[in-house]
Amino acid sequence: MNEQAKKARDIIVNYKGRPLRIMEVCGTHTHEIFKLGLRKLLPENVELISGPGCPVCVTPVGFIDEAIWLALEKGCVITTFGDLIRVPGTEMSLAGARAKGAVVRPVYSPLDAVEMARQNPDEQIVFLAVGFETTTPSACLAAETAKKEGLTNFSLLTANKTMPNAYAALEGSADAFLYPGHVNAITGTSICEDLKDKGVSGVIAGFTASELLTALAVILKNAEKDEPFFVNCYPRVVKPEGNPPAQKLIEKVMEPCDTEWRGLGVIPMSGMKLRDEYADFDARKKYAMPEIKGRPNPACRCGEVLQGKCKPCDCKVFGKVCTPEHPVGACMVSDEGACAAYYQYGGI
Amino acid sequence: MSEKTVTLAHGAGGKQTSELIDRVFKAHFSNPQFTADDAAVLNIGDGRLAMSTDGFIVSPFEFNGGNIGKLSICGTVNDLSCMGAKPLYLTCAFVIEEGFPLDKLEEIAASMEKTAAEAGVKIVAGDTKVAGKGQVDKIFITTTGIGRIMDNADTSGTYAKPGDAVIVTGDVGRHGCTILLARDEYGIDANVDSDCAPLWGTVESLYTVTNDIHTIRDATRGGVGTVLYEIAEQSNVGVRLNAEDIPVDPAVKGVCGMLGLEPLYLACEGRLVIIAPKDKAPALVEKLREGKYSKNAAIIGEITAENAGRVVMETEIGAQTMLPQPGGELLPRIC
């Protein structure tokens, strides 16, 4: 730990102000906070709540069903970020579909899926495009590249999401937000400034031990003043204007749409879909997919967990029926998921 | 276990693997010698023998630092060594896919012989089957070995005691990382080679320091993390690790950073986890550092009475957290 991190740690450990509820919106924050044991340092009157910022966790059951339909009915090769493979659909997960003959390949980048399409012209490659503003540009680059090269065997199944309307849905869940640094690296800081004007406080945080300690210390110091605040604690990565070329690319390739968040329901205009000019690369259109409605397990309380309304351990199936090996809800799947993180790290 | 079919997670070496073994194999094979340790201990004549078997299906079959042949010898030699047994004889069974190049088979056999010679073990019988194209992935090898347990050795996963030190014999996760890179699924390039090595000499050297060694395990599939969880469960103790003391090669760290993986869960094929009384640990580490395959040996933590069955990490910010329990297939975490 460097000197500044130690100072920040002291501020946190010695905080004696009013009770505070801080929500980390980003799943990687959740993960790092657990990995560092940061919660153990917090005084009793400070609570950290894990919000809906893990793309895997907010991916609805129906999206998995759609992917399985493409794999088993249409014989498509499914390419995806690794953690989506174990997310339960209505009947089964992609891992289950794989045991039934579906071809499912984890990739590091959607651009690798494009490369796979290039090299295997006889295979129909579908990439499962999940993620927030940070990840969406990579999916847009994939669609743009495929279009430019005239690839006919590559498409995206989109479930991309955006944060601004989600914050509105989360209003009142917390006294301050730990904003997701890598989302803001793309979008810039204006959305946080706007939230401050609406009375919502928060800081943009990075991901190292020093960055997380600093961000929390800044929240605790500012909370003393009792007025809305916003501080960019991650200036080495997040610029006020964000990444304009990425913003332009998203604007060119995708447009906002209503979308379902697992547990939160449909949030208007909080999703992104491919524009009509990219219809050839939209798996739903390309394969004339029927409407597929997922049926989540009714016992699962992932939705309330994501809104900070209940803790994972308040859910009846948590740790009993629902474990990382046999997840019922998506929050138990990804290491980033609030339930998985509580299950894995929470016991001490 | 609720599945009706075998999944890849059942083969990943974690919790689901033990569930499968308990439900199917233990249920059918139960007898007094059946073991959860790396090798069974058999009382035959006036001595104690250790016996072990292991199947190898690594893909690709050649990688930086070895091939499936070397691996198949090291695996069984190391399982025997972990029981304090000097490996004596091995048998090997090959299942080869139709169309497999003969020169590659010779290379594999040659490295088997070379590794066996180094470990002082003789390959005394074998079996060869050829399967039709597509029925197996190129080549599978199973080796079975027996060794004589040294009179002064008595180790088991159930012997770890509070106050013992936890030692690893080198940096963790190299083999798993090497295979991940060799598969070239993620387009990552790094200069990492497998730690695959026969470790009888390493084990033998430990007993020149002391006979008081409680547990020796080779951290293969599932890595050091999985082995520690197994020991914590078998001995009903806790394990406390110091995150900063765990040796990890920088490039392995880099690859893990890219894919969101934990090095403690990547396989090793030439690393031992040793549990021994704390006062003996420094001398053991000193001895290990003289050895060819254990130059980076380190004390990484200790056995505790609290947190029984769990592995806890002391983190860089001076807080404690749990090492996630080993589970399922290793999947890169990206978003």
Add this chain to the structure above:
Amino acid sequence: MCVGLSAKVVNVKDGTALIDANGAKREVSADLLEDLEPGDYVMVHAGVAIAKITESDEEEANDVMEGLL
């Protein structure tokens, strides 16, 4: 939400950058950053360089904490 990797740019060619994180190398898209040069540090996510960054988080903590105390 998004695992980011800070890495050093080794070279840049035709919209692709070779990056190095502790000796782990990979090609990533450089399409979203202008004027990327060898020696720059970038934040990489899902195979795309998304931001040019300064390497050390220590200086940053200094600056941020400075404003605070």
